[in-house]
Amino acid sequence: MTATIVRKPPRPRTRRPVWEEKPTLTGQAGKAVLLTLLVLGVLFPLWVILVTSLSSRETIAEAGGLVVIPKGIDTSAYETILAGGAVTRALWISTLVTVIGTAIALAVTVLAAYGLSRPRSVGYRWLLAYFLLPFLVYPPLVPKYLVVTGLGLKDTIWALILPPAISVFNLVVVRGFFQGVPQELLDSARMDGANDFLTLARIVLPLSRAVIAVVGLFYAVSYWNVWFDALLFIDRNDMYPIQRVLQSYLLAGQAPHTSGGTSGVTMPPTESIKMAVVILTVAPIVAVYPFIQRHFIKGVLIGAIKG
Amino acid sequence: MSTRKASVAVGSDLTRPGGPTPPARAARPATRRTGRARRVPLRTRLRRDWQLLVMVAPGFLLLLVFSYVPIVGNVIAFQDYNPYLGDNPLQAFLHSDWIGFGQFQLLFEDPAFWDAFRNTLAITAFQLVFFFPLPIFLAIVLHNLLSSRLRGFIQTVVYLPHFFSWVLVVSFFVAMLGGAGLLAQTMREAGLEPWNVMTNPDTFIILVTAEAVWKDVGWGTIVFLAALSTIDQNLYEAAAADGAGRWRRLWHITLPGLRPVIVLLLILRLGDALSVGFEQFLLQRDAVGRQASEVLDTFVYHFSIATGNYGYGAAAGLFKAAVGLCLILAANKIAHMLGERGIYSRS
Known part of the structure; x- marks a missing residue:
């Protein structure tokens, strides 16, 4: 009987070993x-x-422009842009894309990861190769554009949600985690008559909260950050996600492709309004990040080693 | 009913190789089990595994539609693709003329294409020297911090920009270094002539590298930190006992310990030599001009979707993909010759 010893990486050191030199002052x-x-x-x-x-x-x-040392708090910029108009609408659309997209992407990824977690199931090798190949060969831009427009997804949120709804990297991470679930648990579930869907829902998923959280964060961030897909597939101003609006506010002089994107605001935005848009774009990421940060080092590593 | 259950149970026994760790897998009498699994008829296996197939189906379809169909769709590079033939891209594809390598011929005679090609290679080379070593260096510094709380804090902060979009990163740089940014503002107050690095084509390569470093240097340390934590601490103690100072230990223990990871990442980077980022360049193209900022990916976009010349863009994309594939295979081959594991070696 070979024991399955998984050697844990040694903890990072917290004390200087006796044999090590004293650190130099300059160092x-x-x-x-x-x-x-x-x-x-x-x-x-x-x-x-x-x-x-x-x-x-x-x-x-x-x-004279940007303020380093605060002098009183004035929320008028936020009140202006959240009162309706381009930014408010874009925030709603980005929220919608992020929530729906993350839900769909997580469902697709978790199901596929479980389906591919069992060597010697039917078609396992072929399916695995099928799922891993897009990791090496990126879908080319022009044909992808033609496919998405050909399906009539242009100017809908589905053009932003569906194409990136499965990321091979995330799939590999989740699959690696699923394969680490102790076999005894799965066997006992089967003995009790659970089918695969039930096993996934009742046994595997509750054990995988950390990795689901990490992968969910990856998906959510990528949906929130979607910019180029919106440049490709969204022509209507009132369907713009927040990143496109941010671009037209901050980089308007640099990127005339989006001129006319800010239909809600007629006068040039003031410095505080510009910066408020940046903060509103950054806020969700900064808000979610600390809760998940401690998990993701582990999650990414599992993926890196197994992949 | 009972027989079916039994077969499922046996099947489950067959399907699992034991533990998730490769050594355990190898040590089991695997050959016999595989032999038995092979003899199970397909129908039984389908009945046993159909739920797994159902689970895989949504992802299968998504990849089919949004990855595999476009990959096959690359063939329009050999067409004089006209989007106005027919009602949808499929009909247009069926009605367009085949012209062989005509698009490629045009492509190779296009000076704009060679500009983009040169810029791409220059940026890759520049970042290989000025970006690639930084996460290694930072990881070693972080790893040697004794206070785990301080280390955790710094890691939390430096990973954060990785999650920012390129629009945000460029906005940050514009706010700090742009013509109306904090740097120009401070310089004006000090009576100096402000310089605007955001629109200067001559320093563009430094600017994009700085942006890439700002966004990803912290994130890049993760894999090196992992590799550092697997180096046997006893090696350091033994070396110190033999009189090796901290630089010698760094050279003879730490760096060799990181070598496989460094080689792997170098291969991946070389295989991706023709992709230097896309949104970053698209966003800044109009500020610094095409000459300095056009890279192959933005070339594909600007000369196809932006202008409607789909076949031409597809040809440029296909050329890039083909060269990229050759590069990654070559890099992997070199790694194997150097005695490293590379990316395709199966464990």
Whole structure:
């Protein structure tokens, strides 16, 4: 009987071993400076944008553009853009795409991952190859565009939801996790007469909450971030997701393809309104992220090793 | 009914190789089991596994429609595809003329295509030198932090930009470094001539690399951190006992420990040498101009869907895909020759 010993990676060290040299002062200082710069490099722009979006017109004029040090809180920018118009509509559409898309994508991925988790089932090798091949060969742009338009999906949210509803990477991650579910549990479910659907729902899924959360986050983020698919498939201004509206607000001078995208606003947006749109685009990601962050290192790693 | 249940139970026994770990799989008397599984007639196996097939079906259909049909649809690269023939793309495809390699001929004579080709290779090479080593370096620094709480905090912060869209990342850079951004504002206040890096074609390659680093340097450390945590700590102690200092330990233990991962990622990067990102370049193309910012992916978009010349774009896309496939096979071959595992070796 061969034991199935899964060697756990050693925990990261938390104390300096006795044999190691004392750290040098310059080394420590260099590390501190590097890491501080790194953290500030991410947090500082977020801070400036947040503060500017909450600043009054006068504060912004005084600062000459962007505000670094807050002076009072003024939510008028948010009130303006959330009162209806292009941004409000785009937020709704993005929310709709994200919620429906994540639900569909998770369902498709979980089912396929379970269906492919059992070597020696019918057609296993062929099906696995079929599902993994798109990982190497990307669907080409032009024919994909023709397929989606040919199916009449243009200017519907389904053009944004269906094509990315199965990601091979996520499939591999989930499948790897399912294959780690102890065999005894599955056998006992079968003994009790559970079919595969029941086993998946009652045994496998409750054990896989962490990986489902991680993969769900990946899908949700990619749906929230959808921009190019919207450029391809959505021509109507009132169907734009938030990323396209953000683009026309912030980068309008840079990307004339979307000129006329901001039908709800006639005057050029003020600095605080622009920054408020950035914050509203970033907010859902920043809000969800800390809850799932601790899971995903594990989840991604399982996928990386098994894949 | 009872017989069916029994067959299902036996089937379940057959279907599972035991544990999920490869060693256990290899150690079982697998050959006998496979032999027996082979003899189960197809009908029995279908009855046993039909639920699995039903589960796989939605994903199968999605991939068929949105991956496999487009891959086959690449053949319009050999057509003079006219979207106005017929009511839908399928009819247009059936009615369009076949012209062989005509599109490719046009493509290779197009200076804009070679611009895009050159830009793509230049950006890949530049990022290989100035981006690729950074996550390795950062992972080693993070791994050696003693306080797990500090490490966790830094990881949380630096992973975050990975989840931002390119529209957001470019917006951040415009807000910080653009003509009306914080840097220009500060420079104006200090009485200096502000420089706008967002619209300068000469420094564009540095700009896109900086953006890519900002977005993904943290995320890139994950795989290296994992590899670092699997290096046997006793090696370090033994080396230290033999008098190896921290740089020698880094050179002789840490880097060799990371080697398989580094080689694997290099192969993947080389295989993807013709893809340097897409949205990032599309978003900034109009700010810095086509000459500096057109890459192969944006070329495909601009010369097909944006202009309606589908066959031409498909040809460019097909060329890129074909070269990419050759590159990844070649890179894998080289890795095998260097004694590394590569990507296709089956465990």
